[in-house]
Amino acid sequence: GAGVSQTPSNKVTEKGKYVELRCDPISGHTALYWYRQSLGQGPEFLIYFQGTGAADDSGLPNDRFFAVRPEGSVSTLKIQRTERGDSAVYLCASSTGPQETQYFGPGTRLLVL
Amino acid sequence: QKEVEQDPGPLSVPEGAIVSLNCTYSNSAFQYFMWYRQYSRKGPELLMYTYSSGNKEDGRFTAQVDKSSKYISLFIRDSQPSDSATYLCAINSGGSNYKLTFGKGTLLTVNP
Numbered sequence: 409g410a411g412v413s414q415t416p417s418n419k420v421t422e423k424g425k426y427v428e429l430r431c432d433p434i435s436g437h438t439a440l441y442w443y444r445q446s447l448g449q450g451p452e453f454l455i456y457f458q459g460t461g462a463a464d465d466s467g468l469p470n471d472r473f474f475a476v477r478p479e480g481s482v483s484t485l486k487i488q489r490t491e492r493g494d495s496a497v498y499l500c501a502s503s504t505g506p507q508e509t510q511y512f513g514p515g516t517r518l519l520v521l
Numbered sequence: 522q523k524e525v526e527q528d529p530g531p532l533s534v535p536e537g538a539i540v541s542l543n544c545t546y547s548n549s550a551f552q553y554f555m556w557y558r559q560y561s562r563k564g565p566e567l568l569m570y571t572y573s574s575g576n577k578e579d580g581r582f583t584a585q586v587d588k589s590s591k592y593i594s595l596f597i598r599d600s601q602p603s604d605s606a607t608y609l610c611a612i613n614s615g616g617s618n619y620k621l622t623f624g625k626g627t628l629l630t631v632n633p
Contacts, residue, residue: 412564439619441619443621448529448625449625449626450525450527450609450611450623450624450625451565451609451621451623452623453620453621453622456619456620464619464620467620499564499565501564506619507619509567509570510567510619510621511566511567512557512564512565512566513564514562514563514564515563515564517562
């Protein structure tokens with residue numbers, strides 16, 4: 409079956425712009441996670457959704473970052489007033505539940521110029 | 522001190538070699554230990570998942586956990602060029618905890 413998909417695969421933007429990154433989880437997976445992977449680092453947790461609600465957003469670095477999952481399926485990560493330090497690969501993962509195996513998408517490579 | 526430490530390498534070995542990849546962790550609450558493989562420009566994919574101390578084998582891969590030393594290992598036997606990737610250890614404390622804490626990853630190249 410289809411895995412986790414993310415769009416766009418690459419995004420180049422200018423400092424100060426707004427960006428949206430989309431994640432389509434595996435069908436039927438109720439849990440969805442966003443991670444950020446900087447160059448040469450492992451993924452770092454950003455936010456976890458169970459259904460439509462953000463159960464834990466403690467990993468979001470500041471209030472420029474926001475994520476939604478309005479219908480409990482697709483999620484969008486939104487970054488306002490982008491900064492060069494936001495450049496990274498943003499990974500989405502989904503699972504059947506919070507204690508189950510997380511399946512990752514290919515990521516969106518964000519470059520802020 | 523980071524919660525999970527992993528030597529980033531890079532590690533280069535000839536085809537057929539035995540590869541040993543390692544991580545150490547600091548939080549004794551960690552109970553679940555995973556190894557993910559990440560090919561270039563792809564997302565991480567789960568390779569191995571262990572809970573208790575000891576060894577778990579899957580084909581050419583063996584995951585080893587030593588909770589007393591807070592040390593986890595992944596061994597790859599008869600390494601193949603297709604094993605060339607970044608290997609990430611990931612840990613969480615189980616229960617209702619869903620956050621994975623990753624190491625930096627070790628870049629492995631297996632040369633034909």
